[in-house]
Amino acid sequence: MNKTAHIISHSHWDREWYLPFEKHRYYFIKLMNEMIDQFKKEGNAFQAFHLDGQTVLLEDYFVVHPENREIVKQLINEKKLHIGPWYVLQDAFLTSSEANVRNLQIGLNDSKAYGHVSKIGYFPDTFGIYGQAPQLLKQAGIDTAAFGRGVKPTGFNNTVSDSPDYESPYSEMIWKSPDGSTVLGILFANWYSNGNEIPVDEAEAKKFWDQKLRDTEKYASTNQLLFMNGCDHQPLQKTIPQAIETASVLYPEYTFKHSSFDEYREALKDALPEKLQVIEGELRNQRTDGWSTLVNTASSRIYLKQWNNRCQTLLEKIAEPLASMALLAGGTYPREYLRFMWKSLMKNHPHDSICGCSVDEVHREMVTRFETVSQMGEVFVQEHAAELAEKIDTSGAPEGGIPLVVLNTTGWNKDEVVTKTIDLEKVYFSQMHFEQIPVYLQDQEVQAYKLVDQAGKPIEFDLENPVVEFGYDLPDDKFRQPFFAKRAKLSFFAENITAFGYKTFYLVPEEHPAGQIHGHSADNGWEMENEYVYLLFHEDGTYDLTNKASGKTFHRLGIYEDTGDVGNEYMFKEANGIKPITTKGVPAEFRFMEKTLLRTELEFTHTLTIPVSADDRLAIERNRLIWHKERAAGRACETTAITLRTVVTLEKGMKGPAFKLTIDNQAADHRLRVLFPTGLKTKTHQADSIFEIVTRPNTPEREWENPSFCHHQQRFSSLADDEIGLTVATDGLQEYEILPANGTIALTVLRSVAELGDWGYFPTPEAQCRGIQTAEWQVLMHEKDVITSNAFVDAYQYKVPLQVIQTSAHKGTLPGDHRFVKWESEGLAWSSMKVAEECDDVMIRWFNPAPTSQSLEASAQQDFATYKSTILEQHTKDTGDQYEVAGYEIITLGFQPKR
Numbered sequence: 001m002n003k004t005a006h007i008i009s010h011s012h013w014d015r016e017w018y019l020p021f022e023k024h025r026y027y028f029i030k031l032m033n034e035m036i037d038q039f040k041k042e043g044n045a046f047q048a049f050h051l052d053g054q055t056v057l058l059e060d061y062f063v064v065h066p067e068n069r070e071i072v073k074q075l076i077n078e079k080k081l082h083i084g085p086w087y088v089l090q091d092a093f094l095t096s097s098e099a100n101v102r103n104l105q106i107g108l109n110d111s112k113a114y115g116h117v118s119k120i121g122y123f124p125d126t127f128g129i130y131g132q133a134p135q136l137l138k139q140a141g142i143d144t145a146a147f148g149r150g151v152k153p154t155g156f157n158n159t160v161s162d163s164p165d166y167e168s169p170y171s172e173m174i175w176k177s178p179d180g181s182t183v184l185g186i187l188f189a190n191w192y193s194n195g196n197e198i199p200v201d202e203a204e205a206k207k208f209w210d211q212k213l214r215d216t217e218k219y220a221s222t223n224q225l226l227f228m229n230g231c232d233h234q235p236l237q238k239t240i241p242q243a244i245e246t247a248s249v250l251y252p253e254y255t256f257k258h259s260s261f262d263e264y265r266e267a268l269k270d271a272l273p274e275k276l277q278v279i280e281g282e283l284r285n286q287r288t289d290g291w292s293t294l295v296n297t298a299s300s301r302i303y304l305k306q307w308n309n310r311c312q313t314l315l316e317k318i319a320e321p322l323a324s325m326a327l328l329a330g331g332t333y334p335r336e337y338l339r340f341m342w343k344s345l346m347k348n349h350p351h352d353s354i355c356g357c358s359v360d361e362v363h364r365e366m367v368t369r370f371e372t373v374s375q376m377g378e379v380f381v382q383e384h385a386a387e388l389a390e391k392i393d394t395s396g397a398p399e400g401g402i403p404l405v406v407l408n409t410t411g412w413n414k415d416e417v418v419t420k421t422i423d424l425e426k427v428y429f430s431q432m433h434f435e436q437i438p439v440y441l442q443d444q445e446v447q448a449y450k451l452v453d454q455a456g457k458p459i460e461f462d463l464e465n466p467v468v469e470f471g472y473d474l475p476d477d478k479f480r481q482p483f484f485a486k487r488a489k490l491s492f493f494a495e496n497i498t499a500f501g502y503k504t505f506y507l508v509p510e511e512h513p514a515g516q517i518h519g520h521s522a523d524n525g526w527e528m529e530n531e532y533v534y535l536l537f538h539e540d541g542t543y544d545l546t547n548k549a550s551g552k553t554f555h556r557l558g559i560y561e562d563t564g565d566v567g568n569e570y571m572f573k574e575a576n577g578i579k580p581i582t583t584k585g586v587p588a589e590f591r592f593m594e595k596t597l598l599r600t601e602l603e604f605t606h607t608l609t610i611p612v613s614a615d616d617r618l619a620i621e622r623n624r625l626i627w628h629k630e631r632a633a634g635r636a637c638e639t640t641a642i643t644l645r646t647v648v649t650l651e652k653g654m655k656g657p658a659f660k661l662t663i664d665n666q667a668a669d670h671r672l673r674v675l676f677p678t679g680l681k682t683k684t685h686q687a688d689s690i691f692e693i694v695t696r697p698n699t700p701e702r703e704w705e706n707p708s709f710c711h712h713q714q715r716f717s718s719l720a721d722d723e724i725g726l727t728v729a730t731d732g733l734q735e736y737e738i739l740p741a742n743g744t745i746a747l748t749v750l751r752s753v754a755e756l757g758d759w760g761y762f763p764t765p766e767a768q769c770r771g772i773q774t775a776e777w778q779v780l781m782h783e784k785d786v787i788t789s790n791a792f793v794d795a796y797q798y799k800v801p802l803q804v805i806q807t808s809a810h811k812g813t814l815p816g817d818h819r820f821v822k823w824e825s826e827g828l829a830w831s832s833m834k835v836a837e838e839c840d841d842v843m844i845r846w847f848n849p850a851p852t853s854q855s856l857e858a859s860a861q862q863d864f865a866t867y868k869s870t871i872l873e874q875h876t877k878d879t880g881d882q883y884e885v886a887g888y889e890i891i892t893l894g895f896q897p898k899r
Contacts, residue, residue: 002223002253002254002255003217003223003253003254003255003257004223004224004225004254004256004257004258005213005225005227005247005255005256005257006225006227006259006263006264007048007195007198007227007229007240007244007257007258007259008048008195008226008227008228008229008259008260008261008264008269009046009049009229009230009236009237009240009258010020010049010050010051010052010192010228010229010230011036011047011052011230011231011232011233011234011235011236012030012052012124012125012192012230012231012232012233012234012235013029013031013052013054013057013232013233014089014125014232014233014350014351014352014575015056015057015060015347015350015353015356016350016358016362016365017232017352017357017359017362018359018756018760018762019107019359019497020359020361020362020365020625021197021362021365022090023222025060025064027233028057028060028061028233029061029064029065030235030836031236032061032065032068032072033065033419034235034236034238035049035081035236036068036071036072036075037073038236038299038434039080039081042241045241045256046238046240046241047080047258047259047260047444047726048079048081048082048258048260049080049081049082049236050082050118050260050261051081051082051083052089052122052124053083053084053085053086053089053118053120053124053591054086054088054089054107054121055083055084055086055087055106055107055110055111055114055537056087056343056346056347057089058072058083058110058114058556060197062260070272072114073114073115076115077115077116079116079260079262080288081858082108082116082118082260082261082262083111083114083116083117083118084107084108084111084118084119085104085107085108085111085118085120085121085122085142085762086103086104086107086115086117086122086346087102087103087104087106087107087115087123087343087346088103088107088347088349088350089111089122089123089125089126089344089350089351090103090126090346090350090351090354090379090593091098091126091127091297091349091351091353091354091355092126092127092128092130092132092133092348092690092706093127093129093298093689093690093712093714093734094127094297094298094305094308094354094355095308095312095346095349095354095655096309096312096316096690096714096733097136097690097691097714097831097847098312098316098845099312099316099342099345099346099349100130100136100690101136101832101845101871102342102346103349104136104140104871104872105345105513105837105871105872105873106253106339106342106343106346108140109837110554110871112175115395116220116616117140118260118261118262119141119144119221119264120142120144120145120146121133121137121142121144121145121146121183122145122146122261122263123145123146123147123148123149124146124147124148124188124192125148125149125192125232125351126147126148126149126150126351127293127294127295127297127351127355128149128282128283128284128285128293128294128295128665128712129147129149129150129283130282130689130690130691130692131177131178131280131281131282131283131689131690131692131694132177132179132689132690132692132847132888132890133145133175133177133183133690134175134176134181134182134183135177135178135181135691135693135783135888135889135890136176136652136691136871136890137810137814138181138182138183138870139182139870139872139890140870140871140872141870141872142183143184144183144184144185144186144265145175145183145184145185145186146185146186146187146188146261146355147185147186147187147188147283147432148187148188148191148192148789149283149285149754150282150283150284150285151168151187151279151283151285151287155345162789168178168187168276168277168279169219169277170220170221170272170276170277171186171187171188171189171216171219171220171221171226172184172185172187172217172220172221172222172268172276173185173276173277173278173279174276174277174278174279175278175279175283175490176278176279176280177888178280178281178283178575178692178851178887178888179886179887179888179890181702182278184268184269184272185279185577186226186266186268187219188228189216189219190212190215190216190219190228191228191231192228192230192231193228193229193230193231193234194212194215194216194226194227194228195212195226195227195229195230195886196229196231196234196237197229197237197659198227198237198239198240198244198247199246200239200242200243200246201246202246202249202250203268204244204775205246205247205250205744206250207300208544209247209250209251210352212227213223213225213251213254220830221272221273221276221376222268222271222272222273223271224264224267224268226264229419234386240258241258244256244257244258249533254329257804265395266854270704271294272605281694282689282694282707282851283490284711284712285345286700286701286704287701287703288703288704289578289703289704289705289706290700290703290704290705290706290708290709291571291629291705291706292571293571293706294355294357294479294571294572295352295484295710295711295712295735296567296572296708296710296735296751297355297356297357297569297570297572298355298710298712298713298735298748299572299671299710299734299735299748299750300356300357300569300570300732300753300767301356301363301569301730301749301767302355302356302596302733302748302749302750302751302767302769302775303367303769303773304348304356304363304366304367304370304774305339305354305356305733305734305802306731306732306733306774306775307366307367307370307374307732308345308348308349308354308370308732309731309732310374310731310732310740310799311370311373311374311377312345313651313799313800314373314374314377314378314381315341315342315345315373315377316832316834317380317409317410317800317832318377318800319338319341319377319380319381319384320338320407320408320832320833320834320835321409321500321832321833321834321896322381322384322385322388322407322409322803322872323338323380323384323834323835324397324820324833324834324835324842325388325407325409325500325820326384326387326388327835327840327842328820328821328842328860328861329388329391329813329814329820330391330813331387331388331391333835333840334380335835335837337376337380337652338380338834340376340500340765340836341373341376341380341775344369344372344373344376345369345370345373347369347491347752348366348369348370348852353366354366355569355570356569356759356767357569357756357757358569358756358767359571359756359762359764360513360762360764360766360767363463363739363766363767369454370501371875381803382423382476384601385407385803385805386403386805386807388805389403389405389805389807390807390809390810390812391812391813391814392405392502392504392812392814392815392816393810393811393812393813393814393815393816394504394506394807394808394809394810394812394816395809395811395812396816397809398452398506399508399805399806400508400509401506401507401508401509401809402422402424402507402508402802402806403504403505403506403516403806403807403808403809404420404422404490404504404505404506404508404805404807405502405503405504405505405804405805405807406418406494406497406502406503406504406505406506406802406803406804406807407497407501407502407802407804408497408498408499408501408502408802408803409548409803409833410498410499410500410797410800410830411499411500411572411801411823411830411831411833411844411846412495412499412796412797413496413497413498413499413616414496414497414499414797414802415493415495415496415497415653416493416494416497416651416653416801416802417491417492417493417495417598417599417651417652417653417654418491418492418493418802418804419489419490419491419802419808420489420490420804421487421488421489421490421806422463422487422488422489422490422507422806423471423485423486423487423806424447424466424485424486424487424488424891425441425444425485425486425747426471426483426484426485426486427440427441427483427484428481428482428483429481429482429483430481430571434482434484438468438484438802439481441468441484441485441486442468442486446465446466447509447790448509448510448511449463449507449508449509450507450508450512451490451492451505451506451507451508452505452506452508452614453503453504453505453506454503454504454505454816454817458600459491459492459493459505460492460493460597461488461491461507462491462492462596463488463490463491463507464489465487465488465490465491466487467486467487468484468485468486468487469484469487470482470483470484471484471485480755482547490507491598492505492598492600493598493652494802494804495653496800497802498819499819499821499823499830500819500820500821500833501818501819501820502817502818503709503767503816503817504816504817508759517877526602526603526604527835528600528648528650528657529548529650529651530600530650530651530653530654531549531648531652531653532547532549532654532655532656533545533546533547533548533654533655533656533657533781534546535648535650535657537602537604537677538556538588539588540558540559540583540584540585540586540587540588541557541558541560541586541588541604541606541646542556542557542583542584543557543558543581543648543794544556544557544754545557545657545779546781547781547782547783547860550724550783552723552724552781553719554676554678554679554726554781555677556677556799557675557676557677557726557779558646558659558674558675558676559582559583559584559674559675559677560582560583560606560644560673560674560744561580561581561583561607561672561673561674561675562580562581562582562608562610562642562670562671562672563575563580563581563584563670563671563673564577564578564611564614564632564634564635564669564671565614565669565670565671565752565753566614566618566621566631566633567631567753567755567757567815568627568628568670568753568757568758569753569755569756569757569767570628570757570758571628571757572671572708572710572751573628573631574630574632574707574708575614575615575633575634575635575669576632576634577634577635578611578634580633580782581608581609581610582675583608583644585604586606586608586644586851588604588605588606588646589605590602590603590604591603591604593647597652598651598652599648599649599650599651600649600651601647601649602648603645603646603647603648604646604648605643605644605645605646606643606644606646607642607643607644608641608642608643608644609639609640609641610639610640610641610642610665610667610670611635611636611638611639611640611667611670612636612638612639612640612666612668613636613638613667613668613669614633614634614635614636614668614669615633615634615635615636615637615760616636617632617633617634618631618633618669621633622754622761623761625760625761628757629706633871635669635670641666642663642664642665642666642667642672643663643664644661644662644663645661645662645663645664646659646660646661646662646820647659647662648835654778655780655781655782655791655794656778656779656781657778657779657781658776658777658778658792658798658805659776659777659778659779660668660774660775660776661749661775661776662676662772662773662774663749663772663773664772665748665750665752665768665769665770665771665772665773666770667752667754668752668754668768668770669752669754669768670750670751671748671750671751671752671792671862672748672749672750672751672753673737673746673747673748673749674746674747674749674775674777675739675744675745675746675747675857676726676728676745676746676747676779676798677720677739677744677746678726678742678743678744678745679742679743680719680720680724680725680726680743681701681721681743682698682719682720682721682743683697683698684696684698685698685717685718685719685720685738685745686717686718686720686786686787687711687712687713687714687716687717687736688713688714688715688716688717688792688795688796688860689712689714690714691831691847691890692847692849692888693786693787693792693829693849696711698738698740699740708737709737709738710735710736710737710748711733711735711736711737711738712735713730713734713736714734715729715730715795715796715798716728716729716730716792716798717736717738717745718776718785718786718791719738719743719745719785719797720782720785720786722784723783723784724781724782725781725782725783725784725785725786725789725791726779726780726781726782727778727779727780727781727782727786727791727795728745728747728777728778728779728780729771729775729777729778729794729795729796729798730747730776730777730778730798731775731776731799733747733748733749733775733776733777733793734775735747735748735751736748743756749775750769750773750775751769752767752768752769752770753767753768754767754768755767774800778794778795778798780794780795790826790827792829792849793829796829800821820832820860820861821842821844821858821859821860821895822858822859822860823839823844823857823858823859824856824858825846825854825855825856825857825885826854826855826858826885827848827849827850827854827865828847828848828849828854828856828885829846829847829848829892830844830845830846831845831846831847831890832844832845833845833872836873836894837873838873839896840897841873841894841895841896841897842845842860842864842894842895843869843892844858844891844892844893844895844896845871845890845893846890847888847890847891848885848886848887848888848889848890848891849884850887850888851887851888852887853884853885853886853887854884854885855882855883855884855885856884856885856891857881857882857883858881858883858893859881859895860894860895863898864895864896864897864898865879865895865896865897865898865899866879866880866893866894866895866896867879867880867893867894867896868883868892868893868894869892869893870889870892871890871892873892873894876895
C-alpha cells in the first residue's frame with residue numbers, strides 16, 4: 001500500500017517562556033516576515049504553514065506590522081496560512097471552564113474575521129487535558145483533536161519514550177467524554193517535532209528518513225503518516241520543497257506532501273481502520289512513571305493562580321451576569337469591552353504563563369496584566385451595578401432611608417452575611433468650604449438606625465462607629481464632584497437573595513434602633529459555631545468539625561506540613577533525609593478578633609522552625625542539569641523560622657468555616673501543605689475540573705513510580721464514603737493529593753523553588769515566593785458525596801460575593817425585589833450567564849455533574865422565548881422551557897426577545 005507522508009510546517013510559539021514576551025515577539029516577527037517572503041518567492045512550491053492554533057499571535061504581529069494585514073488575510077483565505085481555533089494555547093486544567101469556552105469562542109470569532117479557520121482541537125504541548133474536551137469540541141463543530149501529552153511519557157527536553165502499556169497502540173484513537181461525545185484523537189507519538197529540519201542532502205536525508213519513517217509507522221494505524229516540521233520557536237525551514245524532492249527520489253514508494261491539518265485530517269479519516277482504541281476522560285499521563293506529568297505547575301507561583309481565579313470570577317460570575325441583567329432591564333450589553341477584558345486576561349493563560357514555569361520577568365509582567373484586568377473589572381461592576389440600581393423603584397423608601405440593593409449574580413439563591421461601607425451623610429465641596437466639612441461632620445450627633453427590607457420587616461444588623469473620609473463622584477454630565485462623607489461599615493444577613501436577582505433594603509434613621517445587634521456570642525474557650533457546624537480547636541491549631549444536623553465529627557483537621565523540595569517549576573521532588581515537619585503538637589497562640597451573632601473570627605499563630613533551604617548539593621545538581629527524578633539533594637542544617645498566621649471565619653449562614661493563612665516565608669526550596677485527615681476508607685475521591693466533578697483513584701496505576709501522586713483541581717476536592725464527606729473549597733489553590741493511609745486531603749498552599757527546569761538551567765529566584773504569601777479555603781462537611789449532597793453548590797459559591805449597592809430614593813421601572821431569570825433543577829451546576837457574541841440573546845450555561853439525567857426548567861421575562869444552544873451560541877431545534885439534561889451533559893440555553 002502506497003503511503004503518504006504529510007509534512008506540516010509550523011512553529012510552536014510560546015508567547016513567553018525562557019525569554020520574556022517582547023524578546024520572543026522579536027523572533028516571531030522575524031518568522032512571520034520570512035514566511036510571507038517565502039510564500040511570495042516560492043509561489044506554490046511552499047504550500048502551507050500552521051500558525052500554532054492561536055490567533056493572538058496575529059495581534060502580536062499586527063501591532064508592529066499593520067501594513068501586512070491584507071497580505072496575511074490573503075494567505076489565510078488561500079489556505080496557505082492556517083489559523084485557529086483558539087485565541088491562546090491555554091493550560092487546560094489551570095484555567096476555568098468558562099475561560100476554556102471563551103478561548104474557543106473568541107479564537108473562532110477572530111479566525112472568521114481573517115478568513116479560513118483550521119478546525120482542529122489543537123493541544124500540542126498542553127500539560128494534560130480535561131475529560132470534557134471532546135464534548136466542547138463537538139459542540140463547536142470540531143471532530144478532531146491533536147495533542148502531545150497525556151497518554152505517553154514525555155520527559156527532559158521533550159524527549160518521548162516508549163511504554164508498552166500506554167493507553168493506545170496507535171497514534172490515532174477515539175477520545176470520549178463522560179457524556180459519550182467522541183472525537184478522533186491524534187497523538188504526536190514522536191512529538192510535534194518528528195519532521196523537524198528535514199535534510200536536503202541525499203546522504204543526510206537517507207539517514208533521517210530511515211529513522212523517522214520507522215518511528216512514525218510504529219504507531220500509525222493507517223497509510224497516512226504525520227511529520228511535524230517545526231518545534232518550539234522554530235525558525236522557518238525554507239528548503240522544504242527541495243527536501244521533499246530529495247525524499248521523493250529516495251523513497252518512490254512513498255508520497256511526500258507539504259500538507260496542512262485540513263488535508264491530513266481528511267486523508268486520515270478515509271483510511272482509518274474500523275476499530276480504534278477508545279480513550280475515556282482525562283489525559284493526565286495516568287499510565288506513565290509519573291515523573292514528567294508537569295502536574296506540580298499547579299503549585300508553582302501560587303500567587304498567579306490566586307490572581308487568575310479572582311479575575312476569572314470577577315468576569316464570569318459577576319461582570320457578565322450583571323451586564324446580562326442590565327440588558328434584561330432595558331440597557332445595552334458592552335460585549336466589546338467584555339471581550340477586551342477576556343482577551344487581556346487570556347494573555348496570562350498560555351501553559352508556560354499561568355503554569356508559573358517561565359523566567360521571573362514573564363511572571364512579573366503577568367501580575368501587571370492581572371492588576372489591569374482587576375481594575376477594568378472592578379470599575380465595570382461598580383458602574384453597571386449603579387446603573388441597574390438607578391432603574392429600581394426605591395421611591396417608597398422611609399423618610400431619610402438609605403436604599404441598599406443586594407444583587408446576586410450567580411445561578412443559585414444565596415444566604416450570606418454582607419458587609420458594605422455606607423455613606424451616612426456626605427457634604428460636597430460645592431456646598432461648604434472643604435476645610436470646614438470634616439469638622440462639621442465630626443460634630444454631628446451619631447444617629448441611630450434600623451434596617452428593614454422591602455416589606456418593612458426589621459433585619460438584624462451591625463453598624464460600626466462612623467468615620468469621616470474623603471470621596472468623589474464622577475457624574476456623566478459634569479466635572480468631578482469631591483466630598484467628605486461620614487461613613488460606617490454595615491453588616492447584615494442577606495437571606496434568600498434569589499438567583500439572577502436582587503432584594504432592596506433600607507437603612508432608616510430612628511430614635512431607638514430596632515434591629516441592631518448588641519453584645520457578643522458566648523465565650524466558651526477556643527470554640528466556634530453557627531446553625532450548621534461546631535468547631536473545637538486544640539492547642540496546636542487543629543480542630544474538630546461537627547455537623548450539627550448529623551452529629552458526626554471529623555477530628556484533628558488542619559495540620560500544616562512542610563517538606564523539602566529539590567524539584568523545579570514543573571515538578572516537585574521531595575528532598576532526601578529529613579521527614580516532613582508539621583505543626584502537630586506545636587502550640588499556637590490564639591485570640592478572638594471578632595465575636596458577634598453575625599460573625600466570629602479567631603486568629604491563631606504558629607512559629608515553625610524549618611531548614612533555611614536545600615543543602616549545597618542542589619546547586620551542583622542544578623548546574624549539571626540533573627533531571628529532578630535523579631536528584632539526591634537534602635535539606636540544609638541551618639534553620640529559620642516561618643510564621644503561619646491563620647484567621648478562621650464563621651458567619652451566620654455559612655455551611656463551614658473559612659480560613660485565611662498568611663505565611664511569612666523566610667525559607668527556600670520547600671513545600672507547605674495543610675492536611676485534612678478524614679479517616680475515611682475509600683478507593684476514589686472527587687475533584688472539580690472543567691465542566692466536570694471528576695472521580696479519580698486515590699492510588700495510581702501500576703506504572704506509576706513517583707512517590708508523589710498530586711492532582712489538579714479547579715475549585716475543590718472531596719472525600720466521602722456512603723455516609724459522610726468532607727470537601728475543601730479553595731481560592732486559587734489548584735494542587736492537592738490524597739494520602740490513602742488516613743483518608744487525608746493534602747492541599748498545597750505554598751511551593752518554593754528556584755529554577756525553571758526542562759531543557760537548560762534558567763534560575764528563577766522569585767519562584768521561591770519569599771516574604772508574605774496568603775492562601776484561603778473553606779471546609780465543608782456534608783452527608784454522602786459532594787454531588788449527591790449538593791455540597792458542590794456551596795463550594796462553587798465560595799468567594800463569589802453578593803453585590804451591595806448604595807443608591808438614592810428614586811422612581812424606577814423595576815420593582816424593589818426581582819428575579820430576571822427563573823430556573824429549577826435538583827442537580828445541575830450553573831456555570832455562566834452572558835449575552836451572545838453576535839446578537840442580544842441572553843445565554844446561560846449549566847452542566848450535569850451526575851451520570852443520571854436531570855430535568856431543567858428555565859424562563860426569562862414574559863416577552864422572551866427559550867431555546868437550546870451549543871457553546872458557540874448556535875440554535876438547535878430544541879425550544880421551550882423544559883429540558884432533559886443527559887448525564888454529564890453541558891447545556892446552554894438562549895433567551896431570545898420575542899419578535
